[in-house]
Amino acid sequence: MNYRWLLFGLLYLFIGCELTPKQPFQPQLVVHCLLHTNENQVQARVNRSYKLEEDYQPIFPGVELQIAGPDGVVDFQYVAGDSYRTVQPVQINEQDTWFLQAVKLGFDTVQAKTVIAGGFEILSPLPGDTVSSRDSMVWTRSRGSKGYYLSFRRIDLQDTFYLDALIPNDSFDLSYDSLRVRIPNMLFLILVAPPPESAPKLCTLRVWALDTNYYDWVRGAAGGGSVRLNHLNGGLGVFGSAVERTVPVWVRADSGPARRTTNWDIQPFGYRHRN
Known part of the structure; x- marks a missing residue:
């Protein structure tokens, strides 16, 4: 199954179950970003949530996406579809703390935090x-x-x-x-x-x-019981980290x-x- 359909299938179900006719639908940004200690370029996917009757739009430019760590702020650039990547090399170190922010006109600002796990052998x-x-x-x-x-x-x-x-x-x-x-x-x-x-x-x-964010995301995607998939503020998805x-x-x-x-x-x- 493609990640795209998994992610937005979950969003459709969530929206369909939680909203009542009196609650207006408010689209939210949906972010997927994983920091990996073995890579010096960070990639992300950013789209939005949809109504049940809406068609999914695979092209989603115009998001101002940034991560901030011990060495300062790093910007992302739009690549294609709903994909983004950092404009410069990024050093992801064990036990560092990183923050994410995603801004797009018409949507709430998304903010998140991840703490990189420690090393192991x-x-x-x-x-x-x-x-x-x-x-x-x-x-x-x-x-x-x-x-x-x-x-x-x-x-x-x-x-x-x-x-x-x-x-x-x-x-x-x-x-x-x-x-x-x-x-x-x-x-x-x-x-x-x-x-x-x-x-x-x-x-x-x-x-x-x-980290906690990505562990909960993987466990929920695998059907591992009732867990909180979302650790973002202002949006949906996951901002997590992994040490390999x-x-x-x-x-x-x-x-x-x-x-x-x-x-x-x-x-x-x-x-x-x-x-």
């Missing part, structure tokens, strides 16, 4: 290891992170968060370790394992430490169900403990 597996779903994965905890997004690829603006794992920072509470996150079995490797009797397949595992770590591994063809019993079940967007 993947302890196991190590780069180049040969692994299967029976092996565990361990990384150090990220200070200030609401949770972690585990994927086989990178985050981009089109993600709809179907199969990748979303892991709260307080997960695995029965054996909670304040310094490390441990996944007992990498059952998700079943999704990328090569056919039986094939040679191991090279795969890059990616872990993002997410990667590890290349070789995935064995025998990455099927674990041979030993486990109390953990993999879910489409996380793990849950069986009672």
Whole structure:
């Protein structure tokens, strides 16, 4: 599913359920912007909310968009459609605080804040290891992170968060370790394992430490219960941040169900403990 239809489908449902005939519809700016410590150019999507009977307009220029961090204010320029990007390189550092402002004539000004999570390291597996779903994965905890997004690829603006794992920072509470996150079995490797009797397949595992804003956004987009999707003032959408770590591994063809019993079940967007 395209990100555009996911985002504005949610807005249509929200508007249709919340408004009564006596409440006039007031369009709001809809912003999607993710700060990434591994990138020096920030991209954003900006559009507006629509009535149920309105057609979506993919072209949305004229937004004055800025972010502000430790080194000052950075402006965005319009690219095409409803896409914007920064006009100069941006240094996104761990544990920095950033602010966003979006202004367009006829709309309320949108403001938001994100605090970049702290750094962390993947302890196991190590780069180049040969692994299967029976092996565990361990990384150090990220200070200030609401949770972690585990994927086989990178985050981009089109993600709809179907199969990748979303892991709260307080997960695995029965054996909670304040310094490390441990996944007992990498059952998700079943999704990328090569056919039986094939040679191991090279795969890059990616872990993002997410701020509260983007964690809630991903969890809501994945159907993860009743959470607040919106942490913007004056508009809708998300302004969040992520710190990335990667590890290349070789995935064995025998990455099927674990041979030993486990109390953990993999879910489409996380793990849950069986009672």
